[in-house]
Amino acid sequence: MLLLDAARAERQRSMEVLIPRGNPRVNESLATIDVEQLRGKRAVVMGLGSFGGGVGVVRFLASRGAAIRVSDPRTDEQLADSVAELAEVPEIDWRLGGQDWSHFKDADLVVINPAVRPDHPLLSRLAGSRIPLTTEMNLFWQLNRGRVIAVTGSNGKSTTTALIHALLEASGRRCWLGGNIGRSLLPVVDQIKPDDWVVLELSSFQLERLSWLEARPDIAVVTNFSPNHLDWHGTLDAYATAKKSILRWQTETDWAVLNATDTNVSSWPGSGRRVFFNCCTQQLPADAAGLAGNSIGVNIDGHRQSVPLDGFRLRGRHNRENAQAAVAAALIAGVDEASIERGLSQFEPLPHRLQLVAEWEGRSFYNDSIATTPESAIAALDAFDEPIVLLAGGYDKQVDLSEFAAAIGRRARAVALLGTTGPRLASQFNSQTPPPHLVATSFREAIGWTIEQSAPGDVVLLSPGCASYDWFQSFEDRGRQFAVITRELTDATTVSQDADSDWPPVSPHCRRP
Numbered sequence: 001m002l003l004l005d006a007a008r009a010e011r012q013r014s015m016e017v018l019i020p021r022g023n024p025r026v027n028e029s030l031a032t033i034d035v036e037q038l039r040g041k042r043a044v045v046m047g048l049g050s051f052g053g054g055v056g057v058v059r060f061l062a063s064r065g066a067a068i069r070v071s072d073p074r075t076d077e078q079l080a081d082s083v084a085e086l087a088e089v090p091e092i093d094w095r096l097g098g099q100d101w102s103h104f105k106d107a108d109l110v111v112i113n114p115a116v117r118p119d120h121p122l123l124s125r126l127a128g129s130r131i132p133l134t135t136e137m138n139l140f141w142q143l144n145r146g147r148v149i150a151v152t153g154s155n156g157k158s159t160t161t162a163l164i165h166a167l168l169e170a171s172g173r174r175c176w177l178g179g180n181i182g183r184s185l186l187p188v189v190d191q192i193k194p195d196d197w198v199v200l201e202l203s204s205f206q207l208e209r210l211s212w213l214e215a216r217p218d219i220a221v222v223t224n225f226s227p228n229h230l231d232w233h234g235t236l237d238a239y240a241t242a243k244k245s246i247l248r249w250q251t252e253t254d255w256a257v258l259n260a261t262d263t264n265v266s267s268w269p270g271s272g273r274r275v276f277f278n279c280c281t282q283q284l285p286a287d288a289a290g291l292a293g294n295s296i297g298v299n300i301d302g303h304r305q306s307v308p309l310d311g312f313r314l315r316g317r318h319n320r321e322n323a324q325a326a327v328a329a330a331l332i333a334g335v336d337e338a339s340i341e342r343g344l345s346q347f348e349p350l351p352h353r354l355q356l357v358a359e360w361e362g363r364s365f366y367n368d369s370i371a372t373t374p375e376s377a378i379a380a381l382d383a384f385d386e387p388i389v390l391l392a393g394g395y396d397k398q399v400d401l402s403e404f405a406a407a408i409g410r411r412a413r414a415v416a417l418l419g420t421t422g423p424r425l426a427s428q429f430n431s432q433t434p435p436p437h438l439v440a441t442s443f444r445e446a447i448g449w450t451i452e453q454s455a456p457g458d459v460v461l462l463s464p465g466c467a468s469y470d471w472f473q474s475f476e477d478r479g480r481q482f483a484v485i486t487r488e489l490t491d492a493t494t495v496s497q498d499a500d501s502d503w504p505p506v507s508p509h510c511r512r513p
Helices: 005-015 024-030 053-063 080-085 121-127 136-143 157-170 186-191 204-213 236-248 317-332 337-346 374-382 402-411 422-427 443-453 475-489
Strands: 042-046 067-072 093-096 109-112 133-135 147-152 175-179 197-201 219-222 255-259 273-277 288-292 295-300 303-308 355-360 363-367 388-393 412-418 437-439 459-462
Touching (some): 042 053, 053 080, 053 186, 147 236, 157 317, 157 337, 204 236, 219 236, 255 317, 288 317, 295 317, 303 337, 355 475, 374 388, 374 402, 388 402, 388 443, 402 412, 402 422, 412 443, 443 475
Parallel strands (some): 042 067, 042 109, 067 093, 175 197, 219 255, 255 273, 273 288, 363 459, 388 412, 412 437
Antiparallel strands (some): 288 295
């Protein structure tokens, strides 16, 4: 059943307006910018980053003939991978290893990296100028002609996004995968057709600035909400406001797929038609999805459908919740049950997400480096029945770690504690007999200790519950190092071929007849 055709004409008309609304000064400035008239304009990319968005926007600007400057406080050595990806782009004015007003004062356009904090002093100065500001995702949103399924949440959004894309792909639809999941679609935006589906993972950073556009996805999916990124947003209310913007400008012709058991998410305001997942399936209400044994039941428009999970290979209840959200979104988009069942059975765990990367002498090594919140790490601990030797901790995002420490005490046989939050976690073990633990001074020391502490039949699990930025460039870097060092310290059999490779390993789009 295709439920969105009635909304498409209106949405296409709205997409023709390429001027962001909201901040009057931004409005006034961006009203003078036309992406078709970027040739020769001075465009400054504020933060190249390591997640693909900065590289994508540089390639896009180059294709439009802009004169490009890249400004980033990190050095060319720290950004080596991203810089190497742009080797074929001519005449970039590189300003790396520092950042000041001289990089921006003569700009015709500044494209802000999502990681740049709202309180950055140069942003305040830019806001007081008449230099137009935008982001990679905002540019894509303005130019995209396809139908959008947008996914956000504090945990599970990457897996849910990739699952939705896989279900669309299994049905033979032409679809594209991008956003915060690690792939910029901006360089290929001209290839996206009105009948295509675009599946985007959106972070709170991206959503905060997408609110300039009053961005309105055809289908919005919210997996859950819990405190996160308070170091960036400042307060929990500011973080929630950014997340809520995914629903804020939807109309009655749009859809919102929301977590029924998350009282924060289920009560968020919005005008889109709502479908709730995590519902009781014994008496499944209208516009709802839930688990019924080993199947997902969905009731939309009075039509109850059931999709088996027999071939679904992702571990843990949290991944079955992600599957519920993905199945509901796919059914709304018109995917048939057979294609959904096939897509679920073919879906492989994403790198760095409860990914089995090695086996050695009866031990299984799982890379869950994506677990950058306590809630996601607790879900990973609950996904295993086997004894767990854990690696946890990292960069301090100023969130409460007490429940995570309690879960470690209940579920981990031993734990190596990493990074800035390692001592904090150790101090919060409140049982009289805390698990054996090591506050490690290096990642290699931590991995070696967990191997020594483990026994045949154990799971050695990297699920940090914290961000990676104190010891690593990114969570991907942390996960790759885990796989590599594990193999170096053992004669482990490599289980996953892309255990230490970049992601995503697949094409961002599918083009089946």
